[in-house]
Amino acid sequence: MIIGIVAVSFSSIFIKWSAAPASVQGMYRLLFTSLLMLPFARPYSGAAFALRKKDWFMLGLSGTMLALHFLLWMGSLKYTSVASSTMIMALEPVFIMLGAYFLYKERTALSALLGMAIAIGGVLFIGWGDVGVSADNLKGDLLSIGGTAAVAVHMLIGQKLVVRMPSYLYSLIVFLSAVIVFAVYNFFMGVPFFNYPARDWGIFVLLAVVPTVFGHILFNWLLQYVSATTVSMNILGEPVGASILAYLLLGEQLSALQWAGGVLVMFGLAVYLYGGRKKAAKASATLQNVS
Known part of the structure; x- marks a missing residue:
């Protein structure tokens, strides 16, 4: 878990270090990741x-949402600080909860709703501090908020698909779908595919590896040994790790309002995740009593 949190915390730093467009960084990040995954994909060919036609359509839609997430979130780092962008990105569970309510009518504990309200208030503090x-x-x-909404849709689609197919196969197909979306976008927007210095190519590889x-795929592997709630706590670790790295490696400073907003976001998310864990534990106990 610690290795995973440190690894994902470096994502924002690598993006800041590269002068390449966000759409190019996202495309090569997912392309190189897919190439690393392909040698191990043969057992999943059957x-x-x-897969049905509907499954392929949903996989393509999930890949499109993932590409949109990277385009918006990576783009946000061209304008705002690492801390502000990653703290807003940490709202992903809240967006997923809202989507699950409207799409699947899933209920949420009152304590989780309270945490959501606190976290959203923290984002408003961050935005107000950034206006200054x-x-x-x-x-x-705003780009980071859009990227968070896009990845929430991507996750909600994946929630329905992984029950019918191996998660490894799901990830690989979605990554390749996102690469195609990025390639089409870059082609029509006239973004160069290859004219980048060696430093940028090195960063593309680092983003993939x-x-x-060592971040997202490692977290998926951890699900075999620890609960999803425990793994989801990395959401709280990434903004902290990224902010520390941004201070040490990029010299970024935050205003008092931004710090206050960040503390509210982290506290709100802790309340939200705790509420979700209590609900899951209660549901498990009910099932055991019934059986």
Whole structure:
């Protein structure tokens, strides 16, 4: 878990270090990750042939949402600080909860709703603090909110698909779908595919290996040994780790309002995750009593 949190915390730093467009960084990050995954995909070929047309459509939609997430969130780092962007990104569970309520009518504990309200209040503090810095910072905050909404849709689609197919196969197909979306976007927007210095190519590889393989894929592997709630606590660790790294490696400073907003976001998310854990434990106990 610690290795995973440190790994994903480096994602924002690598993005800041590269001068390449966000759409190019996202495309090569997922392309190189897919190439690393392909040699281990053969055992899942049978499951791939068994997919229905509807499954392929939903996989493509999930990949599109993932590409949109990277486009908006990586783009936000061109305008605002690492701390502000990652603290807003930490609202992903809240967006997922809202989506699950409207799409699947899933109920949420009152304590989780309270945590959501506190976290949203923290985002407003961050935005207000960024207004005092520059209009560009606020633009970056809005892009990060859009990226968070997109990844929430991506996760909600995945929640329904992984019950019918191996998670490894799901990840690989979605990554490749997102690469195609990025390639089409870059082609029509006239974004160069290859004209980048060696430093940027090195960063593309680092984005694939460090935050993706040793971060997100490692978290998926951890689900075999610890609960999903425990793994989801990395949501709280990434903004803290990224902010520390941004201070040490990029010299970024935060205003008092931004710090206050960040503390509110982290506290709100802790309340939200605690409420979700209590609800899950209660549901488990009810099932055991029935059986």
